[in-house]
Amino acid sequence: MSEKIFSLLSGIIFGVGLVISGMTNPEKVVGFLSITHNWDASLIFVMGGAIIITAPFFYLLKNKNKSLLDLDINLPQKKDLDIKLLIGSSLFGIGWGLVGLCPGPAVSSIALFEPITLIFLLAMLAGILANKYI
Amino acid sequence: MYNFTPLSALTGGLIIGCAVVLFFYTTGRLAGISGIFANAFTSKANRSSNLLFLLGLVVGPLGYFYLTKAPINFEITNSYLFIIIAGFLVGLGTRMGGGCTSGHGICGISRISVRSIIATVTFIFTGMLTIFILQQFGIYL
Numbered sequence: 001m002s003e004k005i006f007s008l009l010s011g012i013i014f015g016v017g018l019v020i021s022g023m024t025n026p027e028k029v030v031g032f033l034s035i036t037h038n039w040d041a042s043l044i045f046v047m048g049g050a051i052i053i054t055a056p057f058f059y060l061l062k063n064k065n066k067s068l069l070d071l072d073i074n075l076p077q078k079k080d081l082d083i084k085l086l087i088g089s090s091l092f093g094i095g096w097g098l099v100g101l102c103p104g105p106a107v108s109s110i111a112l113f114e115p116i117t118l119i120f121l122l123a124m125l126a127g128i129l130a131n132k133y134i
Numbered sequence: 135m136y137n138f139t140p141l142s143a144l145t146g147g148l149i150i151g152c153a154v155v156l157f158f159y160t161t162g163r164l165a166g167i168s169g170i171f172a173n174a175f176t177s178k179a180n181r182s183s184n185l186l187f188l189l190g191l192v193v194g195p196l197g198y199f200y201l202t203k204a205p206i207n208f209e210i211t212n213s214y215l216f217i218i219i220a221g222f223l224v225g226l227g228t229r230m231g232g233g234c235t236s237g238h239g240i241c242g243i244s245r246i247s248v249r250s251i252i253a254t255v256t257f258i259f260t261g262m263l264t265i266f267i268l269q270q271f272g273i274y275l
Contacts, residue, residue, distance in 0.1 A: 002160070003160070003161055003183050004182055004183050004186050006156065006157070006160035006161060007157065007161060007183040007184070007186045007187040007190070008186040008187065008189060008190045008193075009156065009190065010153045010154075010156045010157035010160075010161075010165060010187060010190065011153075011186065011187035011188060011189060011190020011191045011193070011194065012190035012191075012193055012194035012197070013149060013150075013152060013153035013156065013190075013194065014149075014150055014153035014154070014157075014165065014167075014187075014190065014191060014194065015190055015191040015192065015193065015194025015195045015198075016149060016194040016195065016197075016198050017146045017147070017148075017149030017150035017151075017152075017153060018146065018150065018191070018194075018195070019146070019194070019195040019198050019199070019204075020142055020145055020146035020149060020198070021142065021143050021145070021146020021147055021149075021150065022139055022142055022143060022146065022207070023143075023146065024195065024208070025207045025208050025209060026208070026209060026210040026211075027137075027207070027208075027209035027210070028137070028139075030265060030274055031136060031137050033258070033261040033262045033264070033265040034262075034265050034266075034269070034274065035262050035265075035266070036266060036269075037269060038136035038137070039136065040136055040137045040138055040139075041138060041140075042137075042138055042139050042140060042142075042143035043143070044143075045140045045143035045144040045147055046143045046144070046146055046147040046150065047147060047235075047239055047240060047243075048144070048147060049143070049144040049145070049146070049147020049148040049150070049151060050147040050148070050150040050151035050154065050240045050244075051147075051151065051240060051243055051244045052147075052148065052151065053148055053151025053152055053154070053155060054151045054154045054155055054240060054241065054244040055243075055244035055245075055246075057155045057158070057159070058158070058241075058244050058245045061158070061159070062245075066162065067158070067159060067160055067161055067162030068159050068160050069160050069161065069162075071161055071162040071163075072162055073158075073162035073163075074162060074163055074164075075164065075245070076164075076232070076242075076247070076249075078232075078249060079248070079249070080249075081248070081249060081252060084230050084231065084232075085231050085232065085249055085252065085253055085256075086231075086252070086256055087227075087230060087231070088226075088227045088228065088229070088230025088231025088232065088253075089227065089231035089238070089252075089253040089254075089256035089257045089260075090227070090231075090256055090257070090260045091223045091226055091227030091230065091231075091260075092223065092224055092227030092228050092231055092234060092257045092260075093227070093256060093257030093258065093259065093260030093261040093263075093264065094223050094227070094260050094261070094263075094264045095219070095220040095221065095222070095223030095224035095227060096220070096224060096235075096257060096261045096264075097260065097261035097262065097263070097264030097265045097268075098211075098216050098219060098220035098223070098264055098268075099210055099211050099216050099217055099220040100210065101210070101220065101221075101224070102167075102168075102224060102234050102235045102236075103167040103168040103171050103224065103228060103234050103235075103236070104167040104191065104234070104235065104236055106221075106224070107167065107171065107188055107191045107192065108191045108192060108194070108195050109208065110192045111192045111193070111194075111195035111196040111199070112195070112199075112206050112208050114208055114210070116210060116212075116214075116217055117210075119214065119217050119218060119221065120217050120218075120220065120221040120224075121221065122221065123217065123218045123219075123220070123221025123222045123225065124171070124221040124222070124224050124225035125175060125225060126221075126222055126225060127221065127222040127223060127224060127225025127226035127227070127229070128171075128172045128175070128176065128225040128226070128228075128229050129176070129225075130222070130225070130226050131225070131226050131229035131230050132176070132229075134226075134230070
């Protein structure tokens with residue numbers, strides 16, 4: 001039960017952070033990716049701000065096996081670079097650049113009552129399913 | 135610099151960081167949203183917890199706008215073709231590459247994962263390249 005409550009709470013805090021950061025507005029993301037014209041560096045401050053908080057915590061908690069709620073800690077074990085990482089990240093970047101939406105802001109923008117993002121989310125789900133058959 | 139909002143960006147980033155820490159400290163999982171979204175719809179494991187996290191992503195902003203009456207800024211292309219292609223590529227690419235801006239960009243980089251650092255550099259580069267090419271065709275000036 002408490003796992004569910006903390007999941008909801010984490011999502012709420014994450015969503016508030018996204019809105020305050022301005023990243024729920026695709027124009028801000030496009031502005032960051034537009035390096036040669038009217039560049040908007042705000043996104044660096046969002047990532048930087050988040051990493052300042054998360055990096056020390058991940059360092060301090062790195063040897064723990066169990067979470068506060070006594071759940072197993074699951075961290076990615078893969079260390080090697082592979083072609084799927086590069087192709088996948090490249091495709092994600094192209095999609096991200098095309099409209100300025102990544103998964104977090106796409107979900108949060110449901111709260112802005114922008115129906116166009118529902119189409120984006122459905123297409124995203126189609127892409128997720130397509131990956132299972134590749 | 136154009137449209138630059140470092141203070142709100144930093145504030146939002148710090149709050150996002152707190153959310154990632156809270157989620158990891160309590161559930162033992164990384165708050166990579168592409169993974170949470172994909173698993174919520176394709177896997178039975180942690181389904182309700184994943185769906186509740188996604189619900190929070192919507193409820194948080196709703197509450198924020200309700201309480202602060204802050205103006206909603208949302209500027210996006212009006213091309214449905216772009217939206218559909220972009221959504222598909224974001225879904226496919228994040229699953230193939232194992233993460234997005236949150237999973238690789240925030241969680242991975244702060245864990246000093248080489249894979250995540252390479253992934254983040256890659257998607258920022260192809261994103262910038264995409265915008266640059268679109269600008270040559272008069273889109274996103």
